[in-house]
Amino acid sequence: MARQRKTMDGNTATAHVSYAFTDVAAIYPITPSSPMADETDKYAAANKKNLFGREVQVTEMQSEAGAAGAVHGSLAAGALTTTYTASQGLLLMIPNMYKIAGEFLPSVIHCSARSLSTHALCIFGDHSDVYACRQTGYAMLCSNSPQEAMDLGAVAHLAAIKGRVPFLHFFDGFRTSHEIQKIEVWDYKDLADMLDWDAVDAFRRRSLNPEHPVSVARPGGEQTEYPPIGAVCPKSVDRRPFFRYSGVERGEGHEGGAAHRPGLRRGVGCDQRPRPHRRGEGSGRPAVAGRRPHGLGGGVDHN
Secondary structure: OOOEEEEEEHHHHHHHHHHHOOOEEEEOOOOOOHHHHHHHHHHHHOOOOOOOOOOOEEEEOOOHHHHHHHHHHHHHOOOOEEEEEOHHHHHHOHHHHHHHHHOOOOOEEEEEEOOOOOOOOOOOOOOHHHHOOHHHOOEEEEEOOHHHHHHHHHHHHHHHHHHOOOEEEEEEOOOOOOOEEEEEEOOHHHHHHHOOHHHHHHHHHOOOOOOOOOOOOOOOOHHHHHHHHHHHHHHHHHHOOOOOOOOOOOOOOOHHHHHHOOOOOOOOOOOOOOOOOOOOOOOOOOOOOOOOOOOOOOOOOOO
């Protein structure tokens, strides 16, 4: 079916598409992302229905840190939850972003990227806020126009739900967030056809329920924390729909298919196989159990 064309800016396009996949929106206003939360609140006040046949519950918190905490708790309770932020607001969400990514919760953060305030308050657009979140475990999608904000906003939600990987969808603050274009708008019926409803049901079944208690986020030490991390990292790559890293899943291009070994996370500077320090090597200091060569990261060596 041909998509209807409407005139809107990037923030409105993102709010339109995110509303479809959202049960709860935990918000706190910050320039230039505030119109996304504002539009979401307007849709809910007008009794607009999402893909699940109900209005989005919009909750304004005391800060972006509180919004991120509400997102984490709401996701754990089985509600698909979205938030909108920028600049310092995104930085306040980083602690919860680690937890959300580590627990494979399908969250999406929509960010109108803006410069961080350092020696002075600055509202010019750059990606310093987004770059500060690269290590959190969130997948990232960048839109370059209101049309891409509409389309990739949908991709972020669809991929997060199907792949159990949270997404940070961002675009240039002011330049894209407030740029007005005539774009093709997604009809909610088409989005419903693309949604993996089995994945939605599985997500809700995994939610915390006092009638079926489970233990989550247990304390972890050296022997209990790092082996699971190494075991799930290759699997998390396989879970990402639409984004396959050629060869990484099969270990091609790495000696001995090392990308699949527990405890090894490939990245910058990881161009050789880790090995434990031996007595008499390097500085002559005695070997330290579980220590890796400099530059290959910490943790337990499983070779």
